[in-house]
Amino acid sequence: MTVLLAGAAIASADEAVPTPADVYGELFKQVQLEAVFPDSKAFVDALPKRAPEQILEEYRQLRQQPGFDLKKFVAERFEAPPNVAADFRTVAGQDVRQHIDALWKVLERKPEDQRPHTSRLALPYRYIVPGGRFNEIYYWDSYFTMQGLEESGRHDLTMDMIANFAWLIDRYGHIPNGNRSYFLSRSQPPFFAAMIELAASQEGDSVYKKYLPQLVKEYQFWMDGAEALKPGAAHRRVVKLADGTVLNRYYDDRNVPREEAYKEDVATARQAGAASPEIYRHLRAAAESGWDFSSRWFAGETLATIHTTDLIPPDLNSLLYQLELTIAKGCTVTADATCAKNMNAKAEARKAAITRYLWNAKAGAFTDFDWRKKQLNAQVTAATVYPLYFNVASKEQSKIIAATVRSTLLKPHGLATTTLATGEQWDAPNGWAPLQWLAIKGFQNYGEDQLASTIAQRWVGKNLQVFKATGKLVEKYDVVGDSAGGGGEYPLQDGFGWTNGVLRKLLAMYPKLAE
Structure with missing residues (x-):
């Protein structure tokens, strides 16, 4: 276990999984740029009524014909995704708690719900989706959903969702933003350790032992490249500051428009006038943060000035502090004293670094640190509550x-x-x-x-x-x-x-x- 924590190189697992842009090629671009669906996410979640390769071939044959109607073509070949829980209404006189307890059944998805040719990644256990346009599991959403599941007496669903996240770590090397192919290049705020702690309140310390391998793998994902970094440099989600301190940032392994917001991202890049595709990485990194979008990521006044990967945030680093402590707990439970000592030391070092670099005495809050400019942002945000x-x-x-x-x-x-x-x-x-x-x-x-x-x-x-x-x-x-x-x-x-x-x-x- 101690050797594993040194941090092996993590491959990009998303490369082997085709996304809607890969599958539909030029059809994907035309559908998104012409806004065939009012919501860009609708097409990447739509269910094809026949094999995707057949649809693409038909598109290539028909698009040159006079009077070709793209919207009609798509409508005939794709089933638009559902708006989850849109028609659900409370029963007259029903208490809001009863309403929530009933809603879990509406928002629950089972392995057998999976359809062929979908961008949604199949999961082995049941899970809760947020609702509306969001018909997949979301990483950080799920921790807060679990708070309510526990109160509703649905600990079984909490444990199933944790098992799904562990499966995703084993399969892809990390927990993606959500179980969609187009989300695999990024994660979300790493609440897996907090989920394990929540489960332990009922399951006992055995849950730390059971999920220790996945906790370690998630840590490796977030810390990938830290050992080889030189001061003043960054790699993926790690930054090594001038004094050798290592802290983390949000990132995305791709630097192209988000498929679920393709038209919007292209428009933002055009507004930015940026020749570099890094504008797309900043947009995607903000999506990894969960705060998509917020002025906390802006260098100026608009989204076109976004520079997420230049910032070291207090929320992410507080979560990783907790992940380090949770791994240490797991190592203690498994009687690996060396590992426990090592991880507790890493946690204490991170805690000291968070105060040293992210505490903004002038603002009276923890704020984001611009590691390129070597200065704290002045803006106060609710991220200050994470520490x-x-x-x-x-x-x-x-x-x-x-x-x-x-x-x-x-x-x-x-x-x-x-x-x-x-x-x-x-x-x-x-x-x-x-x-x-x-x-x-x-x-x-x-x-x-x-x-x-x-x-x-x-x-x-x-x-x-x-x-x-x-x-x-x-x-x-x-x-x-x-x-x-x-x-x-x-x-x-x-x-x-x-x-x-x-x-x-x-x-x-x-x-x-x-x-």
Whole structure:
């Protein structure tokens, strides 16, 4: 085990799995650029009614004919993906907790649900999808969904989803953004270790032993190339700073437009005027972060200035600190004292580095560090709560962060994502369920119970307000005004996995909020 932790080279597992762009070639580009579907994700998720190679051959034969109608051609040969849970409505008089418990069945997918010729990667166990346009498992979403599954008495589904993620690590070398072929070149915030910790609350320490090999493989994926790096250089997801400190960044192994947002990415690159394809990597890296998109990744005022891979974020590095500690725990359980000592030392070194490089005393928060410019970003974002959730921050830092959050991010309906309103969905005025949960539990960790309960009260109140008006729980909420939420590349989605999970958990923690 100790030898494995040194970090072997990780191959790009996605190369052997054809994506919709690979399968449909010039048809894919024309469909996406001409916006045959209003949502770019629809085509890459669509189900072909016949073999893809036959469809492509028919396209090549017919496209030159006079009056060729691309939309009609596609409609006749593809089945548009479903809008998950769009028609689900609460039963009259039903409590929101009962609504959520019933929704798990709507959002559940089974191995036998798989269809031929789909971009969706088959998984061996059951799982929950978020809903709306998202009809696949998502990595970081699932941790927050699990919070609610546990409260709903669906520990069986939590364990099935963890088993799926372990299978993905074994099969592809990492957990992809989601189980789609076009997601394989990137991951998402690495919450697998946190999932194992959640499972251990019921399963006991045996779960650390069972999933230790996968925890190690995930760590190797995130740390790939660290050993050979020279100071001031970066490789994939690791950066070695001038003093030899190694921290991590978000990344993507491809530098072409995202297939699920092809037209949008091409337009952004055109606006940027960038000759380099690195604009696409920055866009994809932001998708790996889960914050797609946010002004925290911008060098200027618009998405065209995105430079995600130049930034070392506190959220990712807090997660990797927790991953290191979890591996150490697994090594302790398996009586590998050398491994445990090694990983605990790595965790302590990372903890010190997070404070040294990412603590922004002037802003009163942990902020992103631009490793190329060697300076901290000034912008305060909700990412500052991650070091609280994973117990990286000092007691003094927690008090400062609490004051900063009260004065900058706390709004009438919960925690805003950033302080800027740009029209991007991971900016003000939107609030998101995962960030509320991380903040609430993070502040509780440091004895800031009043602030935690205030965030919970305001967030739950907004969720219930929209639920009572519409019978829906949605992806994100406007924490300032009256609307549900908006902005970004696609319309507001309902369903919705992590909102259900966090709300179900919060109502168990604060039952009076349901009254």
